[in-house]
Amino acid sequence: MEIKHSFTVLLVEDSMSLGALYTEYLRSEGAKVTHVNHGEDALTELMTWQPDLLVLDIKLPDMSGMDILQKVQAQYPDTTVIMITAHGTIDLAVESMKSGAFDFIIKPFDAKRLSITVRNALKQRQLVNLVANYENSLPKANYMGFIGESLAMQTVYKTIDCVANSKASAFIIGESGTGKEVCAQAIHHAGNRRDKPFIALNCASIPKDLIESEIFGHTKGAFTGAIANRDGAATRAHGGTLFLDEVCEMDLELQSKFLRFIQTGIFQRVGGTKEEKVDVRFVSATNRIPWDEVKLGRFREDLFYRLHVIPIELPALRVRGKDVMLLAQKFLKEYNAEEGKLFKSFTSDAKKILQAYHWPGNVRQLQNVIRQMVVLNSSDVIDCDMLPRQLLESKRPSTQSVTPISLIPTADISRQEGSGRQNESSAKPTHVNAFSGDEYGQSNVGERIANQELDTLLTQSQDIIPLWLSEKQTIEAAIEHCNGNVPKAAAMLDISASTIYRKRQSWDEMEKEKEGVSS
Numbered sequence: 001m002e003i004k005h006s007f008t009v010l011l012v013e014d015s016m017s018l019g020a021l022y023t024e025y026l027r028s029e030g031a032k033v034t035h036v037n038h039g040e041d042a043l044t045e046l047m048t049w050q051p052d053l054l055v056l057d058i059k060l061p062d063m064s065g066m067d068i069l070q071k072v073q074a075q076y077p078d079t080t081v082i083m084i085t086a087h088g089t090i091d092l093a094v095e096s097m098k099s100g101a102f103d104f105i106i107k108p109f110d111a112k113r114l115s116i117t118v119r120n121a122l123k124q125r126q127l128v129n130l131v132a133n134y135e136n137s138l139p140k141a142n143y144m145g146f147i148g149e150s151l152a153m154q155t156v157y158k159t160i161d162c163v164a165n166s167k168a169s170a171f172i173i174g175e176s177g178t179g180k181e182v183c184a185q186a187i188h189h190a191g192n193r194r195d196k197p198f199i200a201l202n203c204a205s206i207p208k209d210l211i212e213s214e215i216f217g218h219t220k221g222a223f224t225g226a227i228a229n230r231d232g233a234a235t236r237a238h239g240g241t242l243f244l245d246e247v248c249e250m251d252l253e254l255q256s257k258f259l260r261f262i263q264t265g266i267f268q269r270v271g272g273t274k275e276e277k278v279d280v281r282f283v284s285a286t287n288r289i290p291w292d293e294v295k296l297g298r299f300r301e302d303l304f305y306r307l308h309v310i311p312i313e314l315p316a317l318r319v320r321g322k323d324v325m326l327l328a329q330k331f332l333k334e335y336n337a338e339e340g341k342l343f344k345s346f347t348s349d350a351k352k353i354l355q356a357y358h359w360p361g362n363v364r365q366l367q368n369v370i371r372q373m374v375v376l377n378s379s380d381v382i383d384c385d386m387l388p389r390q391l392l393e394s395k396r397p398s399t400q401s402v403t404p405i406s407l408i409p410t411a412d413i414s415r416q417e418g419s420g421r422q423n424e425s426s427a428k429p430t431h432v433n434a435f436s437g438d439e440y441g442q443s444n445v446g447e448r449i450a451n452q453e454l455d456t457l458l459t460q461s462q463d464i465i466p467l468w469l470s471e472k473q474t475i476e477a478a479i480e481h482c483n484g485n486v487p488k489a490a491a492m493l494d495i496s497a498s499t500i501y502r503k504r505q506s507w508d509e510m511e512k513e514k515e516g517v518s519s
């Protein structure tokens with residue numbers, strides 16, 4: 001292995017003449033050397049830069065080299081330490097190796113002896129770096145609270161790593177239960193704001209007339225019930241991260257107040273007259289397609305551009321392959337411990353069903369299913385007969401599955417319902433799902449509808465409508481049923497949201513063509 005040519009050394013040696021001599025030896029090896037005579041000076045240097053090697057005399061005028069070694073181990077564990085010792089302190093030198101020093105050299109030594117130790121230390125550093133780089137390049141199965149080693153999740157982990165230290169606003173999209181809150185927390189904990197607060201605010205669950213005070217706080221007497229001054233989420237998140245969950249549900253009036261806050265960090269409490277300024281990083285999330293909300297006039301375009309700086313898309317569980325079983329196994333272990341049960345694994349048939357199910361409620365639904373099975377059964381293995389009915393009855397929508405309503409899962413996806421949203425109009429798509437159903441070999445709605453049409457043709461000769469129109473009606477019925485939530489409708493139809501958007505574009509064209517023909 002090649003030793004790198006230039007490396008840095010902090011040499012701590014109280015004798016000026018020996019310091020000069022060792023500096024000369026080290027320079028002949030290609031080192032850039034900084035020489036200090038006192039322990040305190042060494043610690044000051046270490047606060048501003050970390051050398052590749054620390055060559056450290058055990059006996060120093062102001063402190064023991066052993067104390068410095070301990071501090072370096074605790075604060076700068078990547079620094080390789082070589083101890084210099086006199087005959088009388090060999091025991092200490094041996095002790096220092098137990099505490100993490102790489103090697104020790106006994107005084108007096110010549111250039112050759114120092115060269116061998118230095119080269120060995122550099123080789124070891126290179127090996128450690130090589131292994132660390134290799135480990136980083138392997139797929140991760142665990143990352144900051146996430147479980148999953150699918151390619152789709154590796155992309156998410158890499159994006160989080162890249163954006164964690166930035167102050168740029170991150171915008172997480174994904175179906176319900178895909179882990180958007182886990183993602184927001186991961187961004188916070190992976191970045192340099194990790195020691196400051198992470199404040200989450202669910203814009204959908206706070207009553208409209210309270211949300212402004214929840215975000216900005218209020219002064220005493222600002223409204224009935226405001227019996228004291230109260231800090232809002234903005235103040236509490238100072239220095240840290242403010243997570244705006246379900247941000248597309250934010251009231252339009254509040255959106256304009258929020259815009260100014262995002263631009264300047266300045267806000268006023270409800271009922272207050274004084275302006276306050278905070279430093280927060282914004283992370284937002286929604287299970288809607290934000291650009292559609294902008295087009296429909298429900299989300300301000302200027303706010304969208306402020307918040308949607310770094311988009312992160314969380315993949316649906318059904319496109320995450322083996323992650324289903326990784327998660328299932330993790331939840332099984334967790335709920336076993338909680339419930340005092342003895343389940344160890346799943347039968348291969350149960351695994352097949354779990355793997356094949358389309359998980360409209362994503363990880364949250366999987367979590368609920370595993371908990372339910374653990375609570376209701378006692379055995380050492382999860383078998384098919386313990387699986388909930390909806391999993392056993394659910395096949396991937398086949399040629400018979402033409403009515404979206406018949407595909408409604410009983411799973412825990414009700415959180416999205418009842419939002420009072422009306423059916424969406426045919427807003428033009430700009431968002432493309434990276435994990436489209438077609439790429440993952442999911443059944444194609446066009447094909448299913450085509451089969452239905454064939455059946456219809458065989459049994460009826462009246463009321464035949466164009467194939468694309470029939471498909472459009474089916475998809476629109478599903479969207480309406482889901483109160484305008486396209487990702488949820490797509491999940492029920494077992495296609496990707498991007499397929500719906502593509503189709504909407506082509507319907508517009510078909511409608512135009514139809515109008516052209518009739519006029």
Ligand SMILES: Nc1ncnc2c1ncn2[C@@H]1O[C@H](COP(=O)(O)OP(=O)(O)OP(=O)(O)O)[C@@H](O)[C@H]1O
Pocket residue numbers: 145146147148174175176177178179180181182183286287327363364367415
């Ligand atoms: N990759 C994952 N690994 C482990 N647990 C996960 C993962 N993704 C989600 N979860 C778990 O699933 C549950 C739902 O996650 P979370 O609340 O973050 O989803 P969400 O996308 O924010 O959902 P919603 O849009 O409904 O608010 C949580 O209990 C979370 O811990």
